[in-house]
Every structure is written in structure tokens, then in C-alpha cells.
Amino acid sequence: MITIDMTLPMQIINILILMMVLNVILYRPIRTMLAARKEKLAGLATDVQNYKKNAQLRVDEFDTKMNDARRKAKAEFDGARAVATAAGNEKLAEIRGEADKTKAEQLSVVASEFTAARKELTGQVDDFAKAMAGKILGRAV
Numbered sequence: 001m002i003t004i005d006m007t008l009p010m011q012i013i014n015i016l017i018l019m020m021v022l023n024v025i026l027y028r029p030i031r032t033m034l035a036a037r038k039e040k041l042a043g044l045a046t047d048v049q050n051y052k053k054n055a056q057l058r059v060d061e062f063d064t065k066m067n068d069a070r071r072k073a074k075a076e077f078d079g080a081r082a083v084a085t086a087a088g089n090e091k092l093a094e095i096r097g098e099a100d101k102t103k104a105e106q107l108s109v110v111a112s113e114f115t116a117a118r119k120e121l122t123g124q125v126d127d128f129a130k131a132m133a134g135k136i137l138g139r140a141v
Helices: 007-137
Strands: none
């Protein structure tokens, strides 16, 4: 049982003194450290957000520059391809022209040789026919 006597107010006074001493020695320094820690964490969180924003801005800038470089490279590549195609077509046309010219020259040579051979053989047809008729008949015609 609880008895109310002189020790109860003394215990209450001791508890109040202990609470004031603990508040000064223990609770205030812990609270200040926790507040400083909270401020430091808030500052670090802000720094992290700033770094993330800067990193995203740099990534976007890098992507933009890469896209610009790709467009420029593609334009230069297409230009070089067009120049090469034009040069190739020009060279091909030149080679075709030379081939057609050589072909025409060779065809004219073959045609002239064919005409000469025809004339020569036309002149020999009569002699050949007489020789064949002589062999078939067995006597000179």
C-alpha cells in the first residue's frame, strides 16, 4: 500500500530535480544533434535532387548533340553517296559509249568481211557447181 508521509513529497522533488538535470545533460544535446542531423539530411537530399537534375540535363544535352551529329553524318553520307552514284553513272555511261563504239566498229568489220566473203564465194559458185556436176555425171561439163 501507498502511505502518504514525508517521503512522498521528497520523492516528487527528487524526480523533478532528476528531470531537470537529465534535460540539461542528456535530452537537449540529443535533440540538438537530431535537429542538426535532420538539417544535414535535408541538405543532402536537396544536393541529390540537384545532381539528378544536372545529370538529366546533361543526358538530354548529350542526346541532342548526338542526334545533331547523326543528322549531319547522315546528310554528309547521303551527299557522298549521291556524288559517288553520279560519278559511277557517268563512268558507266562513258564505258557503255566506248563499248557501243567498239561494237559498231566490230560489226562494220564483220559486215565488210561477210560482204567480201559472199562476193568471193559467189564467184566460186559457178566453178563449184561445174565441178560437182562433173563428179555426179562422171564427165567434164
